[in-house]
Amino acid sequence: MRSRILATLLTVALGATAAACGGDGSDGKDGAPLDAGTKVSITVGCMPAKSQEAQRKEWNEDVAAFQKLHPNITVEGKDAFPCIDPQTFQAKLAGGQMEDVFYVYFTDVKNIVAHGQAADITPYLGQVKQNANLDPTVAKVFEDRGKTYGLPRQNYTMGLFYNRTLFTKAGLDPDAPPKTWAEVRDAAKKISALGDGTVGYAELSAKNQGGWHFTTSLYSQGGSMVGPDGKKSAFDGPQGKAVLQNLKDMRWTDDSMGSKQLLVDADIQRMMASGKLGMYLGAPDNATALVDQFKGDYADYGMGPIPGGTGTLLGGDGYMFNPKASPEKIKAGLMWLDFYALTPGQGQLNYARAKTDGRPVGLPQPKLFGQNATGQKDRELRAASANLPVQNFKAYEDAYTSVPGKLEPPQAQQLYAILDSVVSAVLTRRDANIDQLLADARKKADTALARSGT
């Protein structure tokens, strides 16, 4: 009797295990295309908010066109502004409310992968026709130990964003932005000499953003945040010291960085839009933020490559997949991203429609594809519909391929928090000891990296 009960229990357990492994039994975990007869519904994050009327209309048009092509797939957009919020990200995961295809910043990708909070999409990449055409450096953002966990939507490299009007007023050539940090320092002095509260150069130093910009400047000088194995920090070398010394000189010797510090990106954008700031490090889409949110004018802004030009930080955003999403949902999601985000002339890359809808076209962003035919086609389509003064971004665009984009370090937010303190010290304390600050930061960073087991 006892053995019969045991046998029954074993049979039930084995049956349950087999069912769990097989899921619904349709596609399993193979890379076969999604069966056109399989009905799939997916939720996708970062649908444009109602306040973004034109973008939302375009999104709805894209969903309708995609669903017409694939009647078995239903795309349900989830809107939020901003698209990602650290407070809600974890809560959505915990509450089972995370979208099947969720939006992320490049900064957070490594952390999400390390915590097992995204699905491995490697077996299904065959659904993405444009996958092979992606810029390998950009695609690498979502790779970890040979596996892929997401796809990019937007990308940029940081450069020198500047106010052309102030350049002209200060006697500088608005078509020739500074190419070295020495030239930046010189230009900042001239701009701040205009007086009336004008700031030559501004830098972020709060809410982890100071550490993020320190990383960008460090890359521009040829430095690295971590060693080759990623286990120890490496920002305290001569390049790191040069970054901080330059900031210290501009802040205290030249007095060209203004007296207000602990700035975050919105502060700097407000200063730039009000015509009181000459230069800062930023991405091309800062122009859109300045115009849309702070009533700036595209004609006032220009962009050059990052000073120094040895390297720059590569940033952006993209989509990852809910770790609980079924293979069918992942395949459908990848097909949507291929359609909406990665095909020139379609979805977000439909520049002709954006122009007709009165949206700005022509900024050198995103640059998702490499120097291949797809990339060339995307650039040509963008140029054909450009309605912005694109020549203002020519210096940046011309140097784009010659300045290598570098990825963010592991444990990015923790390292940024540590370096925030260093940058804020240099900008708020005249007697800040750079060597000591970097040595202390290194100890903290090494502890954080060791703890994370990077």
Place this chain on the structure above:
Amino acid sequence: MRRNLTAYGFLCGALICFAFFSWYPIVREVLLSFQQTNFVGDATWVGLDNFRTVVEDPVFVDAWVNTAIFTVLALVIGYVVPFAIAIVLNELKHARGYLRFVVYLPVMLPPAVAVLLFKWFYDPGPGLFNQILGFFQLPGLSWLDSTDTALVSLVLVSTWMNLGSGTLIYLAALQTIPGELYEAAELDGAGLFRRIRHITIPQTKLILLVMLLLQVIATMQVFIEPFLLTGGGPEDATVTVAYLMYQYAFNFTNFGGGGALGFMLMLVLMVFSVIYLRVSREEAR
């Protein structure tokens, strides 16, 4: 019996609300501090690892020291000022209602708006405070941008935001003091300060103590001021325990670490809460 049922019905509503919105999150938070979780798979028990991680963090000690200094400063400034204003308002014969409204006005502003208003006041360039200092030929201060003044600046914001509530409570307490006591004291030749010392303070002793404890409990959880004004800077000078908790949970994706910090803060606040309960029981008697 029917009356009792109605009472129990009301009690149930309150109990359900507390259970869902207070007790369950508290229990969950305590459990979280002993676990490692990614909110996808099952959480794993890690013993005291989370506590070890946060205690070994070099910012841990700074956060507690900053929180303690903030609390003490908030008591020195934020406790005395509302009481003094309440006494003045109580003594006034004219425009009392208008001034009460003016004092209470900051409470009506959403905290985020009030904090951002101070961000402009503290601007070392065209900010209001440095303009006032300049008017009196005094040198401007760096306010939030200096490790010497950043924490005090946050206390000033906090005091301004909470001034109205404290003042109204003290004023209500002052108005319960029988007027005959003051009249008798005046006849005996007592001046303002003697009246405060010998009548006002002894008569409001319990409410003062209760407010003191409530203020300690509230100010030790300071978060919105460093979050919106300084981001914990400069040089971690305004990182508080609650702010560090936020960093761990939401920026570093270490909910266990955040939970451990929360649990530690809760234990400290429980001590003050126990004292508060004893004092309020005494007051009820």
